[in-house]
Amino acid sequence: MTIGxxxxxxxxTARDQVFLPAILEGLLTSARHFFKNTMTKGxxxxxxxxxGEPDVDIKTYYPDRFRGVHRLMYRDDGSVRCxxxxxxxxxxxxxxIYIVAEDRQDNAEKGPASFVIDELKCVVxxxxxxxxxxxAIRMDTKQHMTxxxxxxxxxxxxxxxxxxxxxxxxxxxxxxxxxxAVAPQADPRFGQ
Numbered sequence: 001m002t003i004g005x006x007x008x009x010x011x012x013t014a015r016d017q018v019f020l021p022a023i024l025e026g027l028l029t030s031a032r033h034f035f036k037n038t039m040t041k042g043x044x045x046x047x048x049x050x051x052g053e054p055d056v057d058i059k060t061y062y063p064d065r066f067r068g069v070h071r072l073m074y075r076d077d078g079s080v081r082c083x084x085x086x087x088x089x090x091x092x093x094x095x096x097i098y099i100v101a102e103d104r105q106d107n108a109e110k111g112p113a114s115f116v117i118d119e120l121k122c123v124v125x126x127x128x129x130x131x132x133x134x135x136a137i138r139m140d141t142k143q144h145m146t147x148x149x150x151x152x153x154x155x156x157x158x159x160x161x162x163x164x165x166x167x168x169x170x171x172x173x174x175x176x177x178x179x180x181a182v183a184p185q186a187d188p189r190f191g192q
Contacts, residue, residue: 067124068141070117070156071164080158081136081168084110088128088137096121097128115158119145135168 015021073081084101102113129139141164148154 066142067126067139068143069119069139069145069164070122070128070161071138071141071166072115072158072161073136073138073165073168074162076167079104080111080115080162081134082112082115082132083134083136084112085133087131087133091127091131093125093127094121094123112158115161117156117161119154119156120151138165 075081082099084099086099086101089095089097089099096118098114098116098118099112100114101110104111124139126139128137145154
């Protein structure tokens with residue numbers, strides 16, 4: 001069995017080699033889409049929320065999974081739920097969470113002496129909320145970060161984060177040591 005070689009010649013015209021007509025065609029297409037979407041009354045095919053314009057009265061819509069500004073939850077006694085486990089700061093891809101741990105007065109567990117989130121670095125991924133084992137940090141405020149002119153105004157400390165938060169409805173320690181008696185009997189995970 002022999003393998004043959006087939007010669008293929010590439011025939012390019014002068015128009016193909018210059019690339020100028022192709023560039024002009026692309027620019028024309030871009031300009032056509034630009035003017036269609038900006039100059040027409042209905043905004044063409046562009047789906048955007050037109051907020052910030054005084055003559056446009058559009059109701060603000062937020063999806064159910066919208067992530068707003070961070071907030072820290074607190075216990076019934078007013079202390080922060082955070083136990084300074086560093087899970088949120090470890091999982092944060094932007095490295096915008098800074099925690100300094102301290103012992104609490106009751107010596108039961110640690111707590112944050114300092115809890116700082118730099119909202120300018122935050123990429124609003126929500127991984128810190130998922131990583132928190134204590135339900136201490138949330139992003140369900142449905143609020144945008146307010147515009148600031150100074151960087152330090154966008155760095156939120158423990159006091160400001162707690163003022164945005166509220167009492168947590170989570171049970172400290174889960175259901176407790178009698179979780180098998182409290183758990184639903186129909187759940188096979190809690191079987192004998």
